[in-house]
Structure formats: structure tokens, C-alpha cells
Amino acid sequence: MTGADVVFGLLGIVCLAAALLVVTARNVIHAALWLVVCFGALAGCYLVLTAEFVAWVQVLIYIGAVVVLMLFGAMLTRAPVGRAQPLDSANRPVAALAGVATAGILVTLVIAAFKGAYVDIHHTAVGDGHVLGTAIFRYFVLAFEVASVLLLAALVGAIVLTRQERD
Amino acid sequence: MHLSIALVLSALLFAAGIYGVLARRNAVAVLMAVELMLNAANLDLVAFDAWFKDQLHAGQTFALFVVVIAAAEVGVGLAIVLSLFRLRDSVALDDATDLADRDPVRRPVEPAR
Numbered sequence: 001m002t003g004a005d006v007v008f009g010l011l012g013i014v015c016l017a018a019a020l021l022v023v024t025a026r027n028v029i030h031a032a033l034w035l036v037v038c039f040g041a042l043a044g045c046y047l048v049l050t051a052e053f054v055a056w057v058q059v060l061i062y063i064g065a066v067v068v069l070m071l072f073g074a075m076l077t078r079a080p081v082g083r084a085q086p087l088d089s090a091n092r093p094v095a096a097l098a099g100v101a102t103a104g105i106l107v108t109l110v111i112a113a114f115k116g117a118y119v120d121i122h123h124t125a126v127g128d129g130h131v132l133g134t135a136i137f138r139y140f141v142l143a144f145e146v147a148s149v150l151l152l153a154a155l156v157g158a159i160v161l162t163r164q165e166r167d
Numbered sequence: 168m169h170l171s172i173a174l175v176l177s178a179l180l181f182a183a184g185i186y187g188v189l190a191r192r193n194a195v196a197v198l199m200a201v202e203l204m205l206n207a208a209n210l211d212l213v214a215f216d217a218w219f220k221d222q223l224h225a226g227q228t229f230a231l232f233v234v235v236i237a238a239a240e241v242g243v244g245l246a247i248v249l250s251l252f253r254l255r256d257s258v259a260l261d262d263a264t265d266l267a268d269r270d271p272v273r274r275p276v277e278p279a280r
Contacts, residue, residue, distance in 0.1 A: 004168040012176040019180050019203050023187030028195055035199055042206055049173065051213045054230050058209075061234050066202060066241050073195045073245040077252040089192040089261050099186030106178035110171060117170035119218045127216070127227045135224040136231070143228075147235045154239035161246035164253075 004121055008048045015041035026087055028074040032067055039063050049119070051127045173214035181207035194248040194258040198241060205237045 018038035025031040039062040046055035125131055136144050180203055187200025209230045216226025252258050 002168060005172060008168060008172055008176075012172065016176065016179055016183070019183040022203060023183050023190065023196075023200055028193055031196055031199055035202065038203070039206065042210065045173070045176070045210060046213055048168065049213050049217045051216065051227050051230070054209075054213055054227050054234075057231060057234055061238055062202070062206075066238060069241050069245055070195060070199060070202075073198070073248055076249060077195060077258045087193050087196055088190050092190045095186050095189030098189055099182045102185045103179055103182035106181065107175055110174040110178055114170050114174055117218060119168045119170050119173075119214070120220070121168055121217060124217055124220050125224075127224055132224060132227055132231070135228050139223050140225075140228050143232060147232055151235060151239055154243050158242045158246040161243070162249050 004048055008045055011041045011044040011048070015045065028087065029071065031087075032070045032074060035070065036063050036067050039067070048121070050121050050124050053127055053129050053132045170214060170218050173210060177207045177210040177214070180204075180210065192259050192261055194251065194260055195245070197260065198244050198248070201244075202237060202241070205233055205240075209233050 021034040043055040043058040184204030212226040
């Protein structure tokens with residue numbers, strides 16, 4: 001049990017509690033704000049795992065862009081802000097069963113497979129901008145270009161889907 | 168640091184996402200749960216990258232690609248949700264049964280505006 005374990009465990013508890021609140025909150029706006037807490041704690045987890053650049057990308061893209069987009073979506077669809085309309089559907093017990101079963105299976109499997117595995121975070125290269133930039137532009141250039149084309153296609157598709165016909 | 172802590176956290180996040188996708192009625196809330204699942208996968212990628220001491224840093228690079236794809240997915244997903252809202256004035260997924268296999272319960276549907 002090292003300091004990294006403790007920090008990661010605390011961040012994980014925060015992250016997991018926020019995630020549970022995201023999927024159980026009665027208000028879409030509250031769920032989106034809990035998503036911020038969850039992603040922030042996850043960025044801290046990435047920092048503990050020496051993934052510095054991924055942590056900042058997480059903060060910038062997820063907290064900065066995705067959650068804001070979610071809030072826009074919730075407001076544009078006039079989401080029920082009060083408790084008038086239930087946010088959960090009728091198959092909630094089945095969903096809870098599926099969630100608990102998934103958690104049980106995955107946790108058992110993961111613990112059985114990687115019980116004694118130890119991450120030596122003091123002797124790994126910190127994944128900062130230089131290291132990841134080298135990796136992306138030396139070994140993953142094609143995937144990078146494909147991702148940029150995908151983003152362009154998604155942008156055009158989103159505009160086409162939401163365009164209002166003037167008639 | 169023990170690898171299993173990260174993997175257990177990732178598994179539990181994924182399970183929370185599964186619950187959210189199945190239990191939520193609002194399409195925007197379902198998208199949030201999908202984001203949780205994508206983040207669970209990301210945490211696994213980063214943890215294994217650190218565990219393998221990957222020289223290529225493939226895990227962290229793939230995590231970045233997952234972030235890119237998640238951003239694209241949220242953009243297109245919200246566009247679809249918005250057009251669904253325009254079509255029937257509601258984003259309740261239980262009511263969107265046009266493509267259902269079984270005979271849907273007929274609900275009065277607002278005509279498209």
C-alpha cells in the first residue's frame with residue numbers, strides 16, 4: 001500500500017460516487033454537473049498513472065466541451081428540470097440487475113486475472129506532450145489523419161441533422 | 168501501485184454506465200451514461216499502458232483517439248436527439264418505438280411540425 005494507491009483509491013471513490021449520482025440523479029442538469037466531478041476525479045487518476053497529457057485532454061475535451069454540449073442538449077430539448085416527469089423508465093429493476101451482474105462478473109474476472117500485478121509508476125516515462133506527440137506523429141499518423149476526417153464528417157453530419165428547413 | 172485498483176474502478180464505472188443506459192428514459196441522460204462507459208475503457212487503456220511500460224505509448228494514444236471519437240459521438244448523438252425532439256416534442260426513449268420489432272403500444276403521436 002503506497003501513497004499512489006491511497007490517492008488513486010480516494011479519487012476512485014469520488015469518481016465512482018459521482019458516476020452513481022450521474023445515473024441516478026432526478027434532474028438532467030444535476031446529472032451533467034456530477035459528470036464534471038466524475039471526469040475531474042478521473043483526470044486525477046490519469047495523473048497518478050503518469051498519463052499527464054491524457055489528463056489535460058480529459059479536462060479540456062470532456063469537462064470543457066462534452067459536458068457543455070450535454071447541457072446545451074438538455075436545455076434545447078427542454079428537459080424536465082423539476083420532478084414532474086420521471087427521468088427513469090419502467091425497466092429500472094432489470095437495469096439494476098444487469099448493472100450489478102456486470103459489476104460482479106467484471107470485478108471477479110479482473111481480480112482473478114490481475115491479482116498481484118504491480119504498476120511501477122516511478123520508472124515509467126511520463127506521458128507528457130513530448131512523449132505522446134512523438135508516439136502519435138511517428139507511429140500513429142494514419143490513425144490520426146483518419147480521426148481528423150472522422151471529426152470533420154461528424155461535424156458536417158451534426159449540422160445536416162439539425163438544420164431546419166425553411167418552408 | 169496495484170493494477171487491480173484501476174481495473175476494478177474501471178469495471179464499476181462500466182457497470183454504472185450499463186445501468187444508466189438501460190434505466191434512463193431521457194435520451195440526453197442515456198448519452199451521459201455512454202460517456203461513463205467510454206471513460207471506463209479509457210481508464211483501462213491508460214492503466215495497461217503504465218503496467219506494460221509501453222515504449223510506443225499505444226494505450227495513451229488510443230485513449231486520446233477514444234476521446235476524439237467520444238466527442239464526435241456526442242455531437243452526432245445530440246443532433247439526432249434534437250431532431251427527435253423536433254419531430255415529437257419529447258426525448259423519452261420509451262415512446263420512440265417506430266423501429267421496434269414487436270407491435271408497439273400505439274400512443275398518440277404529435278404530427279411533425
